[in-house]
Amino acid sequence: MTDCLFCKIIAGDIPSNKVYEDDLVFAFRDINPQAPTHILVVPKEHIASAADITKNNSAVIAHIFEVIPQIAKSEGLKNGFRVITNSGPDACQSVHHIHFHILGGEQMSDKMA
Numbered sequence: 001m002t003d004c005l006f007c008k009i010i011a012g013d014i015p016s017n018k019v020y021e022d023d024l025v026f027a028f029r030d031i032n033p034q035a036p037t038h039i040l041v042v043p044k045e046h047i048a049s050a051a052d053i054t055k056n057n058s059a060v061i062a063h064i065f066e067v068i069p070q071i072a073k074s075e076g077l078k079n080g081f082r083v084i085t086n087s088g089p090d091a092c093q094s095v096h097h098i099h100f101h102i103l104g105g106e107q108m109s110d111k112m113a
């Protein structure tokens with residue numbers, strides 16, 4: 001999508017601090033980190049949100065969940081990490097290209113909302 005921020009980051013039209021890339025997935029550091037380690041993992045294919053996952057595009061989501069532990073390991077998140085995806089206005093999704101936040105590097109709250 002031409003007007004999608006994360007599509008522009010994936011294409012290299014907007015700079016990012018990349019931590020991982022393969023044929024299907026791109027991962028980069030969040031511009032506004034909420035934890036010592038805060039990485040966004042996105043499919044290269046434009047999927048707007050978790051509400052838009054279907055049997056036709058879910059393979060890349062499964063792949064993302066294979067990549068996430070690799071990234072967590074390479075980031076040294078030995079003591080754990082949190083994975084979050086915000087979907088829609090109630091969840092405060094601000095970029096409408098599905099992304100999975102990896103948060104770690106500190107003890108987090110036991111509350112998720």
Ligand code: DGP
Binds near residue numbers: 029030031032092096
């Ligand atoms: P969400 O609220 O779940 O839609 O999260 C969007 C995240 O995207 C938010 O944590 C900040 C991050 N973000 C927004 N714009 C940019 C950008 O231009 N570069 C990077 N690296 N991250 C961005």
